[in-house]
Amino acid sequence: MNNNKTPGSADEQLADIAKEFVRQNKTRTRWRMVLTLLFIGYFGFISYLGIEESGLLEETLKKESPFVAEVVLSGTIQTAGEINADDAMQLLDDAFKAKNSKAVILRLNSPGGSPVQSSQIYQGILRLKKQHDKKLYVVIDDVCASGCYYIAASADEIYADESSIVGSIGVVISGFGVVEAIKKLGIERRLYTAGKHKGLLDTFSNEDQLAIAHIKKNILDKSHQNFINAIKATRGDKLSDHPDLFSGLIWLGKDAEELGLIDGIADADYVASEIIGVDVRVIYEKEKTLLEELTEASAKGIALVISNKLIAQEVISPLH
Structure with a gap:
């Protein structure tokens, strides 16, 4: 008798396990659906607030x-x-x-x-x-x-x-000259170029007067004239x-x-x-x-809190 019940009991146990597995799966599926719907709703709400705040809808209208x-x-x-x-x-x-x-x-x-x-x-x-x-x-x-x-x-x-x-x-071109400074520090400048005036704007070298005259005439003055011509044209x-x-x-x-x-x-x-x-x-x-938007929003929020705090202090302070 006991031998006949054992297989039946095993089958029943397997059936119970399968039912429990299905039930748990359904529960998990329901929760996933609920969480998905909540996320979609939350995302939609935040998106609406973002659109409302940005004025995008108003701009479109x-x-x-x-x-x-x-x-x-x-x-x-x-x-x-x-x-x-x-x-x-x-x-x-x-x-x-x-x-x-x-x-x-x-x-x-x-x-x-x-x-x-x-x-x-x-x-x-x-x-x-x-x-x-x-x-x-x-x-x-x-x-x-x-x-x-x-x-x-x-x-x-x-x-x-x-x-x-x-x-x-x-029009302006600017820079620094530190030739005397590096001499005092005992630093030797080593500059190697192909082209006589290639290092004409080098901070650590003496000024090249010929190159400076070239820059003034062919870069600064001509750029300035282009600027003036454009303004006069309009x-x-x-x-x-x-x-x-x-x-x-x-x-x-x-x-x-x-x-x-x-x-x-x-x-x-x-x-x-x-x-x-x-x-x-x-x-x-x-x-x-x-x-940038988050940083700006945070900065505005902090500024608003500080502003409200200062206003509150100004209102309260005369009473003391």
């Missing part, structure tokens, strides 16, 4: 009616800098091509940089204006000097704040005949207006609503990396 495309360029002008021809022209191309954009405002804030990158952006803007038959207005923020003004000169009209720094129409009769206009000096907004470097004192909002005649503006600017 704005583009359905007439608007002013506002391109923002800020930083130094270099091939791999904050402002470079490739990135700048992509933004400007998008702004000009936008179906409902009635004009383009270029917001500039830069101390200058590469004459090549500046020239490429200048020439690119002239081409876009001609292709799309749209006007471009430059609005200067804190500073627009040197290569930045080269870019600004491509505009139909230029505006700035009374305290904006404008100008520095010139600003034309607006420019004054002030003897220091192209000397590399800088001026504040009002003086820059008197010199013909800018057309007036105004901000982007005024230019859009009063000069162009369209209140709605859509911002075009270089996309930030996730790390």
